[in-house]
Amino acid sequence: MRVAIAGAGLAGLSCAKYLADAGYTPLVLERRDVLGGKVAAWKDEEGDWYETGLHVFFGAYPNMLQLFKELGIEDRLQWKEHTMIFNQPDKPGTYSRFDFPDIPAPFNGIMAILRNNDMLTWEEKIRFGIGLLPAMIRGQKYVEEMDKYTWSEWMRKQSIPQRVEKEVFIAMSKALNFINPDEISATVLLTALNRFLQEKDGSKMAFLDGSPTERLCQPLVDYITARGGEVRLNSPLKEILLNEDGTVKGFLIRGLNGAPDEVVTADIYVSAIPVDPLKVLLPAPWKEMPFFQKLQGLEGVPVINVHLWFDRKLTDIDHLLFSRSPLLSVYADMSNTCKGYSDPHRSMLELVLAPAAEWISRSDEEIVAAVLKELEKLFPQHFTGDNPAKLRKYHVVKTPRSVYKATPGRQKCRPSQRTPIPNFYLAGDYTMQQYLGSMEGAVLSGKLAAKYISEDHPVTSRHLSMAAAGGTR
Numbered sequence: 184m185r186v187a188i189a190g191a192g193l194a195g196l197s198c199a200k201y202l203a204d205a206g207y208t209p210l211v212l213e214r215r216d217v218l219g220g221k222v223a224a225w226k227d228e229e230g231d232w233y234e235t236g237l238h239v240f241f242g243a244y245p246n247m248l249q250l251f252k253e254l255g256i257e258d259r260l261q262w263k264e265h266t267m268i269f270n271q272p273d274k275p276g277t278y279s280r281f282d283f284p285d286i287p288a289p290f291n292g293i294m295a296i297l298r299n300n301d302m303l304t305w306e307e308k309i310r311f312g313i314g315l316l317p318a319m320i321r322g323q324k325y326v327e328e329m330d331k332y333t334w335s336e337w338m339r340k341q342s343i344p345q346r347v348e349k350e351v352f353i354a355m356s357k358a359l360n361f362i363n364p365d366e367i368s369a370t371v372l373l374t375a376l377n378r379f380l381q382e383k384d385g386s387k388m389a390f391l392d393g394s395p396t397e398r399l400c401q402p403l404v405d406y407i408t409a410r411g412g413e414v415r416l417n418s419p420l421k422e423i424l425l426n427e428d429g430t431v432k433g434f435l436i437r438g439l440n441g442a443p444d445e446v447v448t449a450d451i452y453v454s455a456i457p458v459d460p461l462k463v464l465l466p467a468p469w470k471e472m473p474f475f476q477k478l479q480g481l482e483g484v485p486v487i488n489v490h491l492w493f494d495r496k497l498t499d500i501d502h503l504l505f506s507r508s509p510l511l512s513v514y515a516d517m518s519n520t521c522k523g524y525s526d527p528h529r530s531m532l533e534l535v536l537a538p539a540a541e542w543i544s545r546s547d548e549e550i551v552a553a554v555l556k557e558l559e560k561l562f563p564q565h566f567t568g569d570n571p572a573k574l575r576k577y578h579v580v581k582t583p584r585s586v587y588k589a590t591p592g593r594q595k596c597r598p599s600q601r602t603p604i605p606n607f608y609l610a611g612d613y614t615m616q617q618y619l620g621s622m623e624g625a626v627l628s629g630k631l632a633a634k635y636i637s638e639d640h641p642v643t644s645r646h647l648s649m650a651a652a653g654g655t656r
């Protein structure tokens with residue numbers, strides 16, 4: 184049975200992978216000339232990679248880790264020390280760490296918090312711990328109910344001192360959804376904290392050993408094609424064509440460079456494109472349906488990924504860093520963290536600029552100048568004196584609509600992967616699964632879409648023998 188999937192991000196590729204495992208023939212149709220969507224990366228003229236986003240993988244990503252295992256590429260994940268490192272804006276050039284000892288959860292997390300005395304006082308830690316009790320005791324149900332509050336509102340409700348938000352949670356909120364605590368839903372931070380506190384290695388981080396396009400997406404494509412599937416680039420979905428009964432008749436694919444449009448037909452159809460373009464492509468009769476109307480409540484949030492190549496080493500830190508700067512979110516010296524980008528003599532900083540609404544339409548030059556100014560505050564030792572560090576080159580990648588903006592009330596807008604249309608399914612990090620807008624969420628959404636398809640449209644022995652005889656349907 185043939186399944187047409189629009190979008191070759193992690194959701195679309197994972198959906199195709201699990202469908203191929205279940206005996207289907209997936210055909211993935213990607214708009215751009217690059218795999219990976221929000222994990223896409225490009226090589227510049229000098230052979231250096233630059234990426235849509237600085238990506239870290241967490242221990243609390245069971246479906247992603249399973250996928251690496253199934254593809255036989257687990258060794259490509261470079262696990263880092265179990266710690267979280269924050270810049271200290273008040274003491275430039277220094278860091279504060281939350282080190283997780285090798286003991287069971289939640290004690291390793293509790294110890295990490297208790298042992299850090301740079302950022303929080305004892306009273307603040309105790310009041311935060313008490314505030315967190317309902318989430319720890321009542322679990323995910325409580326966490327979901329808190330979607331009516333922003334993180335700032337929730338902290339006030341729990342009588343947690345405001346300094347805790349300023350010291351720790353601006354950085355966490357920006358890292359998780361590229362927005363500040365007065366905008367982000369409390370559900371997002373509580374979900375992450377619950378995972379980190381309940382799973383021993385939940386907050387342990389890994390970097391991929393090279394570009395996600397080459398080191399993660401390509402193995403997925405190889406896996407899919409080896410099992411009879413296909414992944415086509417430069418194939419934008421232009422229109423979802425309907426039968427009279429409202430089911431999907433075909434995907435109309437826009438012809439590029441003067442080529443005619445093409446109708447692709449299949450037994451089943453999946454949208455694995457982000458929610459913003461999907462809203463535009465929804466056929467008129469579907470727009471009336473409450474299931475699809477909910478999508479209007481979801482919208483991608485802007486973010487900018489900046490790469491700076493310097494003439495020398497600025498750090499020897501082999502880890503993710505929380506900048507705690509108003510302009511920036513997390514960053515890493517990729518010349519240390521990523522084997523494929525390694526350089527023993529010169530740093531390449533990859534930095535996430537967030538919130539980015541104000542910056543998204545500005546020029547690359549303006550953005551780089553502002554980031555450099557911020558770096559002078561974080562590393563004054565490298566940018567002052569007779570021989571300041573020199574910027575060799577840069578790349579700026581803007582994503583005007585990235586993951587869905589997780590403000591309060593969004594949970595009820597997130598759709599299931601199974602839609603009311605019997606031959607149409609959804610995959611994508613915005614669809615309902617417990618991992619929010621993340622790589623893990625994207626992979627899980629694709630897996631769930633594949634699972635619902637196999638439940639609703641099982642592959643029969645007739646399909647299998649037709650496929651063996653050379654037919655695709």
Ligand SMILES: Cc1cc2nc3c(=O)[nH]c(=O)nc-3n(C[C@H](O)[C@H](O)[C@H](O)COP(=O)(O)OP(=O)(O)OC[C@H]3O[C@@H](n4cnc5c(N)ncnc54)[C@H](O)[C@@H]3O)c2cc1C
Nearest residue numbers: 190192193194214220221236238239420611612621622625
């Ligand atoms: C700066 C940044 C940093 C991030 N950091 C992390 C991190 O550290 N950890 C983490 O877990 N997650 C992180 N994320 C989030 C993560 O990248 C996403 O959640 C995930 O990759 C989304 O996958 P997806 O398949 O749902 O969507 P996408 O990756 O957006 O894939 C959708 C695909 O559909 C294609 N498409 C769009 N329109 C059409 C059309 N008409 N026809 C055909 N194809 C179409 C797109 O080109 C794209 O390839 C980050 C994201 C960004 C932007």
